[in-house]
Amino acid sequence: MxxxxxxxxxxxxxxxxxxxxxxxxxxxxxxxxxxxxxxxxxxxxxxxxxxxxLHHPGDAQTYPPSWGAPLTFSNYHDLFATSDGIGAPLLNSLFCSVVSTLIVLALAIPAAYALAVKPVRRWSDAMFFFLSTKMLPMVAGILPVYLFTTKIIHMPDNVFVLVVLYTAMNLPIAVWMMRSFLAEVPPALVEAASIDGAGTMTIMTRIIGPIAMPGVAATSLICFIFAWNEQLYAKVLTSVTAETGPVFVNTLIQTEHSYLAQLSAGATMISIPVLIAGFAAQDKLVQGLSLGAVK
Missing domain, CATH: 1.20.5 (Single alpha-helices involved in coiled-coils or other helix-helix interfaces)
Structure with a gap:
């Protein structure tokens, strides 16, 4: 059975x-x-x-859109043809984003190391202080920053002012992210390196650096994107010399003329660097964002 x-x-x-x-x-x-x-x-x-x-201005204004209209690169040519085109603003955005991101990493990694690997006393209070700096709305700080820039240090329309601002804006989130990444480093590695006589810089560069590289890539990419897309402070503090890409594209939004094609071309141009950076760091970004997610 x-x-x-x-x-x-x-x-x-x-x-x-x-x-x-x-x-x-x-x-x-x-x-x-x-x-x-x-x-x-x-x-x-x-x-x-x-x-x-890629359409002519007249074809871009049609409703419904004329999908089969002739294609042209004249809109991109017009953006770069003159001295007051998008070329200088793109370079300003690139300079501000890259330099501020490098400074943020140089400051955030040692701070995160002190808060995670070698925790200082009352480290949670320090983390809350970093977070509290992001609670103030950006628009609330425009007037004090503008007065300080123009009346005290006398540096209006200067890219270095934007670098300092972008560094201050991205530093708190970078410290929080890097702290979560470095907290996943096994303490035994740091202890073994210390017993072997390795100093702090050696531990950070040769022991923790390779392990935390995905987190560094994720943090740097996010800081770069935030700095590249920032428009509020750049619009108030710049005029001609330090004008950034988003501010320049904003000037193409007009009601008197048909600038939709040029506006789309400008928006495409300022999107390309972020897309390139995202694709270049895609693997590291996924690893970095998931590094501190699973305990």
């Missing part, structure tokens, strides 16, 4: 496993389809912006 029961139960078990596998395949296909739909929803506006930038 036992053998007969096992023989009768075997087909049922096989059929159940087959049904479970079919359900899993169906669920995987549905999740994949949903991911594609969400990706298309996010990508379509970007593709529409790029396509509009």
């Amino acid at each position: 036992t053998a007969i029961a096992r023989t009768a139960h075997a087909p049922a078990t096989v059929a159940h496993v087959a049904r479970v596998r079919r359900k899993r395949r169906t669920a995987t296909m549905l999740l994949g389809l949903l991911a594609w739909v969400i990706g298309i929803i996010f990508v379509v506006p970007i593709l529409y912006m790029v396509l509009t930038s």
